[in-house]
Amino acid sequence: MLTSLHKQLLNDYQRDFPIAARPYQDIADALGVNEDDVLSAFTELNDNNFISRIGPVIPPNHIGVSALLAMSVPEQQLQAVADKISAYPEVNHNYEREHRFNLWFVVIASDAEHLLAVIDSIEQETSYKTMQLPMLDDFFIDLGFKLDLNND
Amino acid sequence: MIDARDRQLLEHIQFGLPICASPYAEIGRLCDMPEAEVIERLTRLKQQGLIKRMGVIVKHRQLGYRANAMIVWNVPDSLVKQLGGHISRFSFVTLCYQRPRQPEWPYNLYCMIHGKDRATVLAQLEQLVDACGLNGFDKEALFSLRCFKQRGAIYQNPTPALADG
Numbered sequence: 001m002l003t004s005l006h007k008q009l010l011n012d013y014q015r016d017f018p019i020a021a022r023p024y025q026d027i028a029d030a031l032g033v034n035e036d037d038v039l040s041a042f043t044e045l046n047d048n049n050f051i052s053r054i055g056p057v058i059p060p061n062h063i064g065v066s067a068l069l070a071m072s073v074p075e076q077q078l079q080a081v082a083d084k085i086s087a088y089p090e091v092n093h094n095y096e097r098e099h100r101f102n103l104w105f106v107v108i109a110s111d112a113e114h115l116l117a118v119i120d121s122i123e124q125e126t127s128y129k130t131m132q133l134p135m136l137d138d139f140f141i142d143l144g145f146k147l148d149l150n151n152d
Numbered sequence: 153m154i155d156a157r158d159r160q161l162l163e164h165i166q167f168g169l170p171i172c173a174s175p176y177a178e179i180g181r182l183c184d185m186p187e188a189e190v191i192e193r194l195t196r197l198k199q200q201g202l203i204k205r206m207g208v209i210v211k212h213r214q215l216g217y218r219a220n221a222m223i224v225w226n227v228p229d230s231l232v233k234q235l236g237g238h239i240s241r242f243s244f245v246t247l248c249y250q251r252p253r254q255p256e257w258p259y260n261l262y263c264m265i266h267g268k269d270r271a272t273v274l275a276q277l278e279q280l281v282d283a284c285g286l287n288g289f290d291k292e293a294l295f296s297l298r299c300f301k302q303r304g305a306i307y308q309n310p311t312p313a314l315a316d317g
Contacts, residue, residue: 051208055168137250
């Protein structure tokens with residue numbers, strides 16, 4: 001069960017987590033609780049897999065390069081192909097979607113050469129071609145995601 | 153701009169800030185940097201917009217947001233920036249990118265909507281179409297089924313990196 005402290009931490013600290021010597025103490029002061037309460041609550045959120053991490057979000061292609069790739073894979077082979085792709089450390093998202101192109105994944109690499117090498121290796125290993133969709137422009141101003149946690 | 157020490161710092165912090173009293177000191181120990189320098193560099197990177205946001209990265213699925221659609225549109229290239237800017241102002245939109253068309257794929261504008269269920273996402277999509285004047289343009293909504301892998305973008309050596317492709 002999420003407590004009201006969990007909910008506040010999830011919703012209010014996506015964007016401006018304190019960058020200061022004692023950030024959890026600063027949050028505790030703002031919320032009127034103890035630093036230990038905040039540390040325990042974040043540990044619980046992490047242990048229960050509600051957060052992937054606390055950290056910076058960096059705009060794509062400022063450091064390194066990335067591309068969205070799509071594949072069209074017969075249903076019986078989808079899990080096996082997806083597992084091969086997920087095994088690459090350069091792959092950070094890998095989803096099945098409802099479409100003729102049914103497998104969608106993102107590859108992140110240090111430079112264009114590395115990116116192409118990974119894509120080439122994936123195509124050879126799975127024997128499926130990829131449709132390559134690099135990002136041209138990013139319009140999104142990431143302010144975090146407003147969660148409605150009241151009905152859970 | 154990002155210098156070599158910034159990169160080194162980002163490489164160590166990309167796996168997440170430790171949950172302990174002095175997490176920036178801990179990161180500093182990992183990359184041989186004084187705590188004050190870690191804080192100063194992160195503050196500057198955020199001010200410069202090289203860190204888009206600093207904070208909690210939530211797992212939508214685990215928090216009840218199980219419906220996720222990637223919406224793709226075919227819009228005139230001359231309008232893509234303006235429409236992208238408009239779409240990205242809606243709070244339920246979690247990504248908004250331009251990508252190149254491909255021979256079997258006429259779409260050039262992408263956004264992601266996360267919602268608690270499919271009906272909500274479709275209603276939000278309708279709201280977006282009306283508000284942004286997207287009615288006349290071809291689109292598809294690709295709902296996600298299985299999630300095979302999801303993690304914050306993590307860069308392989310020698311370079312760190314981050315936001316989701």
